[in-house]
Amino acid sequence: xxxxxxxxxxxxxxxxxxxxxxxxxxxxxxxxxxxxxxxxxxxxxxxxxxxxxxxxxxxxxxxxxxxxxxxxxxxxxxxxxxxxxxxxxxxxxxxxxxxxxxxxxxxxxxxxxxxxxxxxxxxxxxxxxxxxxxxxxxxxxxxxxxxxxxxxxxxxxxxxxxxxxxxxxxxxxxxxxxxxxxxxxxxxxxxxxxxxxxxxxxxxxxxxxxxxxxxxxxxxxxxxxxxxxxxxxxxxxxxxxxxxxxxxxxxxxxxxxxxxxxxxxxxxxxxxxxxxxxxxxxxxxxxxxxxxxxxxxxxxxxxxxxxxxxxxxxxxxxxxxxxxxxxxxxxxxxxxxxxxxxxxxxxxxxxxxxxxxxxxxxxxxxxxxxxxxxxxxxxxxxxxxxxxxxxxxxxxxxxxxxxxxxxxxxxxxxxxxxxxxxxxxxxxxxxxxxxxxxxxxxxxxxxxxxxxxxxxxxxxxxxxxxxxxxxxxxxxxxxxxxx
Numbered sequence: 001x002x003x004x005x006x007x008x009x010x011x012x013x014x015x016x017x018x019x020x021x022x023x024x025x026x027x028x029x030x031x032x033x034x035x036x037x038x039x040x041x042x043x044x045x046x047x048x049x050x051x052x053x054x055x056x057x058x059x060x061x062x063x064x065x066x067x068x069x070x071x072x073x074x075x076x077x078x079x080x081x082x083x084x085x086x087x088x089x090x091x092x093x094x095x096x097x098x099x100x101x102x103x104x105x106x107x108x109x110x111x112x113x114x115x116x117x118x119x120x121x122x123x124x125x126x127x128x129x130x131x132x133x134x135x136x137x138x139x140x141x142x143x144x145x146x147x148x149x150x151x152x153x154x155x156x157x158x159x160x161x162x163x164x165x166x167x168x169x170x171x172x173x174x175x176x177x178x179x180x181x182x183x184x185x186x187x188x189x190x191x192x193x194x195x196x197x198x199x200x201x202x203x204x205x206x207x208x209x210x211x212x213x214x215x216x217x218x219x220x221x222x223x224x225x226x227x228x229x230x231x232x233x234x235x236x237x238x239x240x241x242x243x244x245x246x247x248x249x250x251x252x253x254x255x256x257x258x259x260x261x262x263x264x265x266x267x268x269x270x271x272x273x274x275x276x277x278x279x280x281x282x283x284x285x286x287x288x289x290x291x292x293x294x295x296x297x298x299x300x301x302x303x304x305x306x307x308x309x310x311x312x313x314x315x316x317x318x319x320x321x322x323x324x325x326x327x328x329x330x331x332x333x334x335x336x337x338x339x340x341x342x343x344x345x346x347x348x349x350x351x352x353x354x355x356x357x358x359x360x361x362x363x364x365x366x367x368x369x370x371x372x373x374x375x376x377x378x379x380x381x382x383x384x385x386x387x388x389x390x391x392x393x394x395x396x397x398x399x400x401x402x403x404x405x406x407x408x409x410x411x412x413x414x415x416x417x418x419x420x421x422x423x424x425x426x427x428x429x430x431x432x433x434x435x436x437x438x439x440x441x442x443x444x445x446x447x448x449x450x451x452x453x454x455x456x457x458x459x460x461x462x463x464x465x466x467x468x469x470x471x472x473x474x475x476x477x478x479x480x481x482x483x
Contacts, residue, residue, distance in 0.1 A: 002133025003094070006035060006042040007065035009056065009087075011072060011080035026183040026233060027099070027123075028071055029168025034124040037166050040131050044172040053086065060091060067131065072099040072109065074365065078389050081113040088114065096130070098123045103202040104367055110143050110150045118143035121202060122159060122188065158189060158206040167218040181229040182222045186215045186247075190235050192268075193304040194293075195369035196331060196362050199235050207239060212246040216254065229260045237263055238271040245276060248283035256284065263288035266329050269315035270307045277322050287355070289327040290315060294334065295348035296341040303334050304369075316352050325355035325428075331362040332414055335373055338404045342413050346420055355428045359417035361410075363388070364399055378402040422448075 010028055028044060035042045045059050060068070068087055072080045084095050096117035102109045103120050110118045119126045120141040129139045136144045140156035159165065167184075187209035190199040219230065238244050251259065261280075266289030280288075290312065294300050297309045319326045330345045349357040364371040364380075365388075374380060378400045381387055387399055398410035405413070426448050433440030 003065075003067040003131045004041065005063065005065040006040060006067050006069060006127070006131060007060065007063055008032065008042065008044045008069045008071065009083070010044065010046040010048055011070055011083060012047045012076070022179045023181055023231075024168070024170055024173065024178050024183055025071070026168060026185050029170050029173075030165065030185075031069070031123055031127060032170075032172050033166045033168045034128060035131070036171065038128055038132075040128065042172065046173070046177075047083075049177055053083070056083075056087075057090065060087070060093070065093060067094050067096060069096045069098060069127070070113075070115070072097050072101040072113075074101040074104070074388060076389060077101050077109075084113045084115050088116075096127070098127075100198060100202050104198050104365055106143065107150055107152055108366075110145075116145055120155060121204060122156070124165060125159065126156060155204075158204050158208055160206075160208050162188065162208055162210045163214045167214075167221075169221070180227060181231060182227050183231050183233050184215070184218060185233050186210050187234045187236060187239070191239075192236075192306055193369075195303045195373065196334065196364070198365050198368060201365075201367055203235075207236060209240070209243065212243060212250055215247055216250045219251065219256070219259075220254065223256055223259065228256075228258045229262075231262045231264050233265050234263070235265060236268065236271075238267045238276065241271060241273065241276045245279050248279040248285075251283040252279075259284040261285040261287075264327070265289065266291040266327070268307065269312040272315045272319065274318055274322075277318055277324070281322055281324065285324070287325040287327070288319070289329050289358075290319070291329045292316075292345070292348065293329070293331050294337075294341060295330075295344035295346070299334055299337055299341050302336045303331070313348070313351075316354070320352050320354060326352070327356040327358065328354055330357065330359045330417075332359050332417060333362045333398060333400075333402075333405060333410050334370070335377070335402075336404065337402070339409060339413065342417075346416070349420060349424065353427075353431065354424065357421050357424045359414065359421065361396060361398060361414055374400050374402075381407065 008028055008031060010025055025046065028046075032042055032044055043059070043063050043065070045056055047056065050056075068091075070080055070084050084097065087093065088095055094117070095115045096119060097109060097113050097115045098119035102118050106118070106120060117130065117136070120143065122141075126139055126141045130136065130142065136142055136146075137151070137153070140153055143150060143152045145151075187207060189204045189207045190197070191205050191207050193200075222230070251261075261284045263285065264287065269290050269292075292312055293303055293305055295309070300307060300309060316326060316328065328349055330349065332342055332345070345359070349359075362370070364374050379402075380400045381398070384399060387397070390396070398407055398414070401407040401410065426444065429444040429447060430441060433444045436443070
């Protein structure tokens with residue numbers, strides 16, 4: 001059969017975190033670029049920016065696709081699935097769903113959405129083969145309707161040659177609508193076994209990576225177009241320190257003046273040493289997160305972190321002394337967690353001069369080890385499925401309780417964690433603006449007066465104001481993420 005024209009819909013995302021809907025969506029960018037390389041006509045509508053269904057149907061009428069794809073996240077997947085159903089009902093056009101939620105929920109996602117097709121894991125080759133007319137029964141990682149039922153094909157072997165997957169140039173996007181920041185993905189997969197993590201469900205456990213030369217090619221493309229800020233979105237960028245060093249050496253050699261690099265998704269502490277950190281600093285890396293999870297050794301073992309508290313603290317200490325903006329990521333409420341162990345995480349968060357600390361309300365996503373553990377040892381909230389749809393990991397109420405921590409215990413601890421984060425952010429701003437002396441100190445205090453802080457955050461949702469704020473904060477070396 002095959003399809004000739006493909007429209008990818010990035011579903012609405014009603015998050016208060018502006019960063020989620022003002023940065024280029026790298027996954028969608030890869031899909032579009034891969035189809036472009038293979039001469040498949042395609043277009044994209046980003047409904048995070050244009051949330052009107054009327055606008056979507058107008059674009060469908062103009063572009064006349066014969067297959068429409070939807071990128072689905074777990075958060076607010078109800079909105080995305082309703083959109084799929086409306087499009088099918090009003091247009092009769094075939095649909096395909098993909099993204100993290102589809103990869104983890106698979107057949108359940110197909111049934112709930114009513115879509116004709118679903119793609120698990122990496123979607124580029126799966127979608128291309130479907131577009132080119134290959135028999136659906138022979139397309140790895142494809143799910144599809146068949147005789148009033150749904151068929152699920154075997155998973156596609158991981159693509160080890162990522163250099164052959166063209167990096168996104170966002171040709172189908174309105175560049176001016178997004179932050180002047182380019183997300184870069186240099187690797188896929190995670191070999192570790194954290195009990196709460198979904199990466200192995202979506203990208204697999206096999207770690208694969210692009211060559212340093214290929215990564216530099218992407219940086220060079222955007223640098224020549226005037227971009228200076230880049231966020232590497234890998235889950236394991238520092239897994240092979242020699243590769244990191246080579247990438248850094250090539251950046252240094254190319255003399256990318258003014259380049260600003262960050263690793264907001266975090267890195268493993270046990271893969272950081274002083275030599276690698278110094279190279280990263282010289283190359284232009286200014287910010288990165290460290291996945292701490294807990295300040296208690298026993299909890300780290302419970303979640304299969306595979307790191308010691310000592311190695312984590314050494315990495316934090318080295319990184320802050322070298323002048324990086326370090327963000328610490330904790331998860332609150334894991335297996336065996338008590339009030340005392342959470343307080344140990346709070347103490348660690350305050351021990352070093354970090355830029356930010358994020359305490360995530362741990363989410364027991366379906367098909368994770370954490371989810372299976374709760375079925376045996378804990379208790380899900382009655383409206384778990386609804387909570388999964390409507391809550392973001394760093395906000396909202398707990399998803400479950402255990403004998404060690406009641407539902408109310410978790411609510412109070414998460415509230416304390418949010419207050420602690422505000423304190424850390426405020427201290428970071430005081431340090432950054434301290435170079436201005438008394439004026440800087442007063443400015444940081446004014447910023448955190450309730451109504452002033454709210455006004456600034458509201459203004460940040462407007463593109464012009466956001467860029468103005470970013471320019472102002474860059475002068476003082478203050479990352480706009482840290483407020």
